[in-house]
Amino acid sequence: MSTSTTAAVSPPPTASTAPAGGERPRSGRRPPWRTWLLAVPVPVVLLLLWDRGVAGAWTLPLGIQMGFLPEPLQVARRLADLAFGGLVEDSYSRTLWIHLYASSLRVVQGFLLAVVLAVPLGIVMGRSSVLFRMLEPTINLVRPIPVTAWAPLSLLIIGFGDRSTIFLVFLAAFFPVLLNTITGVRQVPQRLLEAAAMLGTPAVQALYKVVLPAAVPSIVSGLRIALGLAWVILVVGETVGINVGLGAMITQARDQSRTDLIICGMVVIGLAGFLADRLLVLLVRLVAGRRPLVNP
Amino acid sequence: MVKIGTPRPARPADISVRALVKQYPGTSSPAMAGVDLDIAAGEFVCVVGASGCGKSTLLRILAGFEDATAGQVTVSTEPVRGPGPERGVVFQDYGLFPWLTVAENVAYGPRQARLAKREVTARTERALETVGLSRLASSFPQQLSGGMQQRVAIARVLANQPAVLLMDEPFGALDALTRSSLQRELKRIHRETGTTVVFVTHSVEEAVYLADRVVVMAGGTSHGNSGYVREVVEIGLPEPRDVTGEAFNELKRRIDRLIHLPNATAPAPRSSGGVPVAS
Numbered sequence: 001m002s003t004s005t006t007a008a009v010s011p012p013p014t015a016s017t018a019p020a021g022g023e024r025p026r027s028g029r030r031p032p033w034r035t036w037l038l039a040v041p042v043p044v045v046l047l048l049l050w051d052r053g054v055a056g057a058w059t060l061p062l063g064i065q066m067g068f069l070p071e072p073l074q075v076a077r078r079l080a081d082l083a084f085g086g087l088v089e090d091s092y093s094r095t096l097w098i099h100l101y102a103s104s105l106r107v108v109q110g111f112l113l114a115v116v117l118a119v120p121l122g123i124v125m126g127r128s129s130v131l132f133r134m135l136e137p138t139i140n141l142v143r144p145i146p147v148t149a150w151a152p153l154s155l156l157i158i159g160f161g162d163r164s165t166i167f168l169v170f171l172a173a174f175f176p177v178l179l180n181t182i183t184g185v186r187q188v189p190q191r192l193l194e195a196a197a198m199l200g201t202p203a204v205q206a207l208y209k210v211v212l213p214a215a216v217p218s219i220v221s222g223l224r225i226a227l228g229l230a231w232v233i234l235v236v237g238e239t240v241g242i243n244v245g246l247g248a249m250i251t252q253a254r255d256q257s258r259t260d261l262i263i264c265g266m267v268v269i270g271l272a273g274f275l276a277d278r279l280l281v282l283l284v285r286l287v288a289g290r291r292p293l294v295n296p
Numbered sequence: 297m298v299k300i301g302t303p304r305p306a307r308p309a310d311i312s313v314r315a316l317v318k319q320y321p322g323t324s325s326p327a328m329a330g331v332d333l334d335i336a337a338g339e340f341v342c343v344v345g346a347s348g349c350g351k352s353t354l355l356r357i358l359a360g361f362e363d364a365t366a367g368q369v370t371v372s373t374e375p376v377r378g379p380g381p382e383r384g385v386v387f388q389d390y391g392l393f394p395w396l397t398v399a400e401n402v403a404y405g406p407r408q409a410r411l412a413k414r415e416v417t418a419r420t421e422r423a424l425e426t427v428g429l430s431r432l433a434s435s436f437p438q439q440l441s442g443g444m445q446q447r448v449a450i451a452r453v454l455a456n457q458p459a460v461l462l463m464d465e466p467f468g469a470l471d472a473l474t475r476s477s478l479q480r481e482l483k484r485i486h487r488e489t490g491t492t493v494v495f496v497t498h499s500v501e502e503a504v505y506l507a508d509r510v511v512v513m514a515g516g517t518s519h520g521n522s523g524y525v526r527e528v529v530e531i532g533l534p535e536p537r538d539v540t541g542e543a544f545n546e547l548k549r550r551i552d553r554l555i556h557l558p559n560a561t562a563p564a565p566r567s568s569g570g571v572p573v574a575s
Contacts, residue, residue, distance in 0.1 A: 192391060195387070195392070196393075197379040199384075200456070291436070292394060294438070
């Protein structure tokens with residue numbers, strides 16, 4: 001194992017920009033560019049270490065042989081070609097968007113199916129102790145089964161193709177949404193239900209007039225966890241019997257020992273997951289307007 | 297000073313409580329027993345008493361949040377069955393909907409009653425004007441101080457033009473200045489609307505300042521018996537009431553003594569048990 005004394009480490013930002021004299025930084029509110037500056041060195045160092053490691057064919061613990069990795073620049077080149085072509089020009093050129101679109105569609109379908117079923121179920125389970133006691137044991141027995149373990153079975157009972165992947169995404173997203181909805185509903189203060197009742201709200205109406213909005217913050221965090229998991233499951237869900245999709249692309253690249261393509265797939269899935277989360281938060285904000293999203 | 301257009305109830309309600317008993321499941325003795333009480337339409341009644349005497353329980357039964365174990369409770373001759381918009385409740389912790397604006401909170405009741413849009417707007421504006429919050433209509437509850445939030449809560453029930461206003465230590469969490477200004481406002485609102493008010497408080501001064509009559513409750517499971525009405529004190533002081541006046545303080549002292557009197561006069565003393573059970 002060769003440990004290098006990385007000479008190329010960029011220095012951490014110095015305190016030379018500290019406010020002088022009577023100027024006082026307002027606590028908690030630092031200028032955004034300083035936050036950005038602080039975030040830059042770590043990825044830069046990691047990229048440099050990656051680059052040097054590949055060039056020097058380092059062997060890391062657990063037998064990680066960096067010599068088998070492509071260099072960062074190679075990956076960047078491949079990624080650009082995947083997206084826009086003109087650099088490598090092979091059968092993968094310009095296919096990124098097709099894969100991304102196919103994967104996104106599966107994620108959205110599975111995710112929406114999970115939301116449509118888990119939110120109402122969570123609301124009634126959170127409100128009715130009878131239903132909760134009826135369903136909770138079963139749910140907690142099924143829940144620990146990893147979605148990856150469902151994958152072979154779903155191929156056999158659903159068959160190759162979209163629906164099997166959508167089912168796995170649905171499974172991955174279902175439980176976080178359900179559990180967070182139940183938690184949110186159970187935390188709705190009794191006082192709000194009393195207030196609604198004395199203002200003339202029948203009990204069933206209170207479910208969507210009071211319980212649902214009061215549980216929204218908790219439901220939203222469930223949605224975010226679920227959406228993240230939906231992208232995680234994609235790589236497994238698109239392994240077999242699917243030609244188009246980021247997971248399928250990674251599988252094909254693995255069969256051809258194309259590490260640069262695999263890393264491209266990883267990067268894109270990571271970015272897609274990140275963007276999906278941002279988009280979800282944005283959507284929630286758009287719907288909520290300036291309403292406060294806090295637990296009552 | 298009667299403002300034009302202050303929301304008035306269709307008809308202020310009279311309240312009748314007969315032989316009311318409340319026993320919580322799993323407890324050996326009732327939290328409250330043998331409560332008889334008559335409140336006239338438009339009357340302002342305060343209920344005072346030490347902790348655990350059942351004053352809040354009484355209010356929650358009137359509101360319909362809790363069922364009586366035995367006895368009759370009627371509001372405008374109608375037996376109370378569950379909560380309803382004709383009995384507006386103001387809680388100590390406001391109970392506002394945090395995702396709705398001030399105006400939306402106030403409009404909630406009229407909307408729930410499926411009133412015409414114009415009527416909903418009119419009632420909301422009038423109720424907000426009554427509590428002096430018109431300019432904060434588009435704020436959210438969490439942006440307001442405690443006193444402001446309680447004003448919203450009062451406006452919210454006024455918009456329903458309730459026959460009865462039930463208030464459970466509504467000013468208990470507020471600072472002294474806010475508290476006294478809200479007390480004055482409540483008196484004004486009561487004068488303008490003519491609504492029957494039942495107001496639970498642990499402050500004797502507040503009760504004497506506000507009420508036409510003060511219901512003094514005593515006992516409770518922590519005293520080894522059940523809560524009961526010890527006496528109903530007629531206040532009869534002229535308005536505006538002077539909290540430093542001799543007559544005012546004489547009434548305060550009398551009610552204080554009634555609250556802290558030993559338990560001998562309890563109508564249904566319990567010899568055995570005596571295990572304090574939190575209600």
